[in-house]
Amino acid sequence: GAVVSQHPSWVICKSGTSVKIECRSLDFQATTMFWYRQFPKQSLMLMATSNEGSKATYEQGVEKDKFLINHASLTLSTLTVTSAHPEDSSFYICSASPGGGWNTEAFFGQGTRLTVV
Amino acid sequence: ELKVEQNPLFLSMQEGKNYTIYCNYSTTSDRLYWYRQDPGKSLESLFVLLSNGAVKQEGRLMASLDTKARLSTLHITAAVHDLSATYFCAVEPGTASKLTFGTGTRLQVTL
Numbered sequence: 001g002a003v004v005s006q007h008p009s010w011v012i013c014k015s016g017t018s019v020k021i022e023c024r025s026l027d028f029q030a031t032t033m034f035w036y037r038q039f040p041k042q043s044l045m046l047m048a049t050s051n052e053g054s055k056a057t058y059e060q061g062v063e064k065d066k067f068l069i070n071h072a073s074l075t076l077s078t079l080t081v082t083s084a085h086p087e088d089s090s091f092y093i094c095s096a097s098p099g100g101g102w103n104t105e106a107f108f109g110q111g112t113r114l115t116v117v
Numbered sequence: 118e119l120k121v122e123q124n125p126l127f128l129s130m131q132e133g134k135n136y137t138i139y140c141n142y143s144t145t146s147d148r149l150y151w152y153r154q155d156p157g158k159s160l161e162s163l164f165v166l167l168s169n170g171a172v173k174q175e176g177r178l179m180a181s182l183d184t185k186a187r188l189s190t191l192h193i194t195a196a197v198h199d200l201s202a203t204y205f206c207a208v209e210p211g212t213a214s215k216l217t218f219g220t221g222t223r224l225q226v227t228l
Contacts, residue, residue: 034215034216036218042221043205043218043219043220043221044160044205044207044216044218045218046215046216046217049215093159093160095216105150105162105165106216107162108159108160108162109159110158110159111158111159113157
C-alpha cells in the first residue's frame with residue numbers, strides 16, 4: 001500500500017511553546033489529508049481536513065487558531081499546535097489517500113505522541 | 118451527525134475461542150473499514166468493505182458488511198494471544214477518505 005510518514009514520532013514541549021508535526025505522502029500525491037487526535041483509551045476524532053493550496057476545514061469544536069494547518073504541496077501537510085498546554089497532550093495521526101477519489105483507501109501515518117509539560 | 122458504535126468495548130477471551138465484534142452506524146454508507154491498533158502505535162488496515170454483503174477473511178479474522186442493517190461484524194476464530202489489540206471500525210459517510218471511527222473494542226486474549 002501507499003506510505004504516509006509522520007515526523008516526529010514523539011515530542012515533549014513546554015507549556016506555551018509551539019510544536020510542528022509533519023505528514024508526508026511518500027509515493028503518491030494527496031490533494032487532501034486528514035488530521036486526527038486520539039486521547040488515551042479513546043477513539044480517533046477527526047480534527048480537520050487539510051486541502052492543498054487552500055484553507056483547512058476544521059471540525060466543530062476544534063480551534064483553528066490553535067491548530068494551524070498548512071498544506072503547501074501535494075505531498076506535505078503540517079499541523080502546528082500553538083501555545084501548547086498539557087490538555088493538548090495526545091496522539092496525533094494523519095491520513096492521506098492517493099487521488100482522494102471514491103475508490104481510494106486512506107493510509108495512516110505512524111502517529112505523533114505529543115506531551116506538553 | 119454520524120455515530121458509529123462498537124460492542125463490546127472490552128473483550129477478554131481465552132485462546133481457541135470464537136467471538137464477534139459488532140459495529141453499528143447511524144447513516145447510510147457503503148464503505149466500512151476495520152483497523153487494528155497496538156498500544157502506542159498507529160492504525161493497521163485489516164479490511165475494506167465496499168458493498169452490501171461484502172465478506173472478507175484474513176487468517177483468523179473475518180469481516181462482513183450489511184448496509185441495510187447498518188451493521189458490520191468482525192469475527193474472530195480460534196483466538197490466539199497475538200490478536201490482543203484494540204480494533205476499530207470506521208465509516209466513510211460520503212467524503213472520500215474522511216472517516217468516522219467507532220468507539221473501539223479492546224481485545225485481550227488470555228492463555
